Amino acid sequence: MSLFGKKLTPKEQMRQNDRALRKTERELDRDRRKLELEEKKLETEIRKNAKAGNKEACAVLAKQLVQLRKQKTRSYTAGTRIHAVSAQQKTMGANAKLAGAMATTTRTMGQMNRAVNPQQLAQTMRQFEQESAKMGMSEELVNDTLDDLLTESGDEEESDAVVNKVLDEIGIEISDKMRLAPSAERGAIGSKSSAVSDSDLERQLAQLKTS
Structure with missing residues (x-):
């Protein structure tokens, strides 16, 4: 999907989908509130006609009430599914971020492995050990020399x-x-x-x- 001829990134697409889902949920909430108000009105009318003994009107109103309640149930079901889709999309987004982080880490590790030459590192360590040994010997010689100098004849x-x-x-x-x-x-x-x-x-x- 594109916006103004520009291809959306996965992150932008997810934001757009999230806005659309939230909008649909708000519309369903408004519809359910209207249905609940209409349901109360029908119940009131049915009671009135029942007290008046008008059976035909009660039957018609009862059928309307049944249809209204079915519609309200379908609205709740749709809302539940939309909420599930929203949660699933968030999970997919989190997985996409995780995959991106893993890809970045993999690239970084590959760059480090290419930058570090194992043979060169081993050679460096050997040189370090040799120089450390030389330094120890030099320190011993220097100490002996200083002792000789400080001990006057x-x-x-x-x-x-x-x-x-x-x-x-x-x-x-x-x-x-x-x-x-x-x-x-x-x-x-x-x-x-x-x-x-x-x-x-x-x-x-x-x-x-x-x-």
């Missing part, structure tokens, strides 16, 4: 000087690798008579190394 000599100074203060000479250290126990070094045990020396040296 004079630190060990400075530490030895501090140890010697402390040992001198407590009356111990560490010449020839502390072989004279036991003489401190006999009071042979200096005028100090206090004995220094090996455990005391080890404890003091440990404190110096951790300070």
Whole structure:
């Protein structure tokens, strides 16, 4: 169907059909209301003629009432069918929208599948893993280099000087690798008579190394 020579889209066609169905339903409602009013009038006339004893008039009016009620029933039936058609059209419209959404999704998925090369993706992942491994190795090398740079060559000599100074203060000479250290126990070094045990020396040296 076309409007002013232009072909309607499915959405426009559905809107047009929906307007026509609603219009028909409104017309049927008006007709039923008229029929109901006419029905009440006939019932009133039949009662009047029945009280007056006019059987012939009652018979004619009764036939009219029967026909009117049949027409009202047909009107309700038509209204029910029109309502069913309207509901069916809405269902079809929802299905059409769903089909359109699925078609769009299918196209999008196809475009993505064409854009993504599985082999290229696998190669990229392998390169990523290789670069990650290289980065880990580089980080380890950098840390080792920084440790070497931060550990100056004079630190060990400075530490030895501090140890010697402390040992001198407590009356111990560490010449020839502390072989004279036991003489401190006999009071042979200096005028100090206090004995220094090996455990005391080890404890003091440990404190110096951790300070």
